[in-house]
Amino acid sequence: MSARELLQNVQEAYASLIGLPLIMIDSAYTSLTSVSNADEFSELIMFSESKDLQKMLAEQWEDYLQLTSPTVIDLVFPGAKGIITPVIVEEQVYCFILAGPFIITGSHLETRRGAGDKERWNRSIMSASKCSLLDIQARVRVLEKMSHVCARLVEGEKRNKRYLHCLRSLHEAVGYYEKQQTLHITSYLRIFCQFHPYIHFAAYAKRIDEKRFVIEDITTEQSDKKWLGTIYTTDHPIMKYLVERREPLYLENVSAKFEFADWMNKENELKTLFIYPLTQNDSISGAIFVGSKAKARFGQEIKESGHLLAKLFEMFLSYQYNQCNRNEKRYLSALESLNDMCKVMNMMNNVDEILHMAAHLALEFAQSDFSAIFLNHPNERKVITDTANSSYRQFHHYYDTVWSRYFQQQQDFSSASPNVYKTGFGIMMEFPFYIHKHIQGVLAVHVIQTKPLKEIEAYLSLLTTMLTFILQRVMQPEERGLSIQKSFFSELLTSREMDVLKYIVQGYSNREIAEKLYISVHTVKNHITNIFQKLGVTDRSQVIAMVYQLNYGEYEWK
Structure with a gap:
């Protein structure tokens, strides 16, 4: 069921509760839903040839956008009342719920005068919904609840679209890797900016010696390139963090001006800055900087996508420096295959089928004899395995270790880095992933070292992130409806x-x-x-x- 259909169902339910006409309208003053509980009075006001209601909404729209709670308003003429309620999504008004028209109890004479005392209006006014002040107060409380439910539905739909957009961007990044013999850094930086409309720049800093990094390329919404050529040393707190910790740094909701971004003027202060380290030959070789001037926080999917794209960037650099040797060509072919299979997975809706395909892809690429995906759900524990060895029973005792390590000890699932563990039967590489607050998982692969660990890590990181986005689309948080008594x-x-x-x-x-x-x-x-x-x-x-x-x-x- 689409979000719009679900909004219509929610509206019908609330209309039966409050006993008033209900409709949802967007910024173009057009309806997102059809009218519920329509009566003659509401039809005369909402669908008049003169479009008085639409004109009134247009005149007052800027004022309505400042609302944060339901408000009683006049509709078209004195005496006809309505309640307008904003649906706020991501700190902005997405649409309005309009309840009414109705008449204040005891004011039908005033309303008849306002309508011009015409026969059809008089008849409709006499049969229109009447509300006392206490009735209005109660309806306002219920409309607040309706607004909250609708906001959750819309947020879920927007989150789905962002997941799909991130997935398409990652497919595009792999596509560059498959087709290009030389690395065009600007093309990849643009993909970082495509993750969200409020990402305003992405920059690449190359390490030129043990102590110094230089800004070698930048993509911005403006033509300003003043930051190019700027040098930062490992004494700078941010660079020192990257070199020592070798993990992404997320700076969000920053109120002060970044000294680091000294190429910007006061009007262009950053509110968010993400820094992703790049490694070559087990040392930090550079960094990617991603910033926003407008948004204080981004969702986890943006951070994860950025981290994975930085990992792909490392491979692009390696691909260029190694001039595409035989192993690189084989790796390109594997990435192309993964890209195609993830597109197939994204069209599927059965969770078990998706997990089986992902476990098989992990097994095939790592040339392993065992892979498993653990999914921790409030109602069940799910383990999907794939094996190339009939003696896979030796891995069964490993399951309890994984459940204990990740799900009983409240392991942090926000990191996109894998964990490598030595066991009695060899090396297990584990990739934790986070679907939402109720569901987390782990992709685990038995590593038989027929190829470099870094190559396996990069491929399986890509698989895990794409799998996460696909599952986030399929396994919506079960908060969309009401609790059932x-x-x-x-x-x-x-x-x-x-x-x-x-x-x-x-x-x-x-x-x-x-x-x-x-x-x-x-x-x-x-x-x-x-x-x-x-x-x-x-x-x-x-x-x-x-x-x-x-x-x-x-x-x-x-």
Whole structure:
């Protein structure tokens, strides 16, 4: 189910709660949803040929954009009231929920005068929704909750698009690597800037000797290249950190001007600066700088994508310096194959199938005899393995070690660097990944050293990051709907029907519910039929409305 369809379902549910016409409108004053609870009065105001409502919204729009909570407004003429509620996504107004029109109890005479006292208006006003001040206050509280639910839905949709955008950018980066015989640094720096519209520059610093780094290339939204040629020594705190720690540095929500970015004037202060180290022959050979003047924080997917792109950049440099020897050509072929397979995985929606394909890709490239993907879910533990050796049972005791190390000891999943462990049966390379706060995982591969560890690490890092983006698309956080009051429903429904009901409220289709619960679509349909019969409803919107009413049943409408 698309985000817009889900918004419509949420709107229908809340409309049944508050008993007022409801619609969602965007910045073009056009509707994102169709009107719920429409009556003659609302149709006359919303769909008049003179478009008075649209004109009024356009005139007041800049003022509405400053709102942070529901506000009662006049609609078109005195006496006709509405409640406008902002849906705030990523600190900006995404759209508005418009509830109404309605009439304040006891003010219908004033409203008739405002409408011009025409017969059709008089008839519609007499039948229009009437609200007392207490009614309005209660509806405002419910609209605040609706706004919060809608914001979560939109944020999830935007997050999905960012994951896909990052994935496409990484595919593009691998494509450069496959096709180019020489390295055009500017092309790769542009990919960093493509990760987000608020990334304003990316720069490459090359290490020219033991103590000094020079800014060799930069991509900015402007033509300013003043930073080119600037030299920084390892005494600088940032460079010292990179050389000593060899891990990315993320500076966010910075209020003071970066002394490091001394090429910028006061108006161009950075709020965010990411620095990714580059290594060659086990030493720091350079760094990538990525900065924003406008955004104080970026999502984890941006940091992970940047780190992986920096790793690819290392390979590009190695590819150029080694002049594409036989191993490099073989590696290029493997990257091309990975790119193609990840595109196939991105079209899949079954989690187990995606994990099996990823485990097999890891096994094939590492020329290993064993790979495993561990997925820690609140409701289950999942282990997907691939083996080229019938004696893989020797690895079973290793499972407990992984669960203990990562999931019982609260291991940090934010790092994109792999962990290498020596075991009784050889080296295991482990790549932790983070889907969201409820689900984390680990890709583990038994390394038989037929090829350099660094080559295996780079390939599997790329696979892990692409797998993460794909799973983040498929395994949405289960926060999209309302909590279901089990004390009521569990008396009527079986435990499996409760599971199906939970996903109905969250907006999943029958096919998606089947994949979540590992049952057939036909079985899902049977469960839904039983749910409808037991609850006395005829469609999904009525089910959702019932759940909302039970969650917010303390409000009684007059």
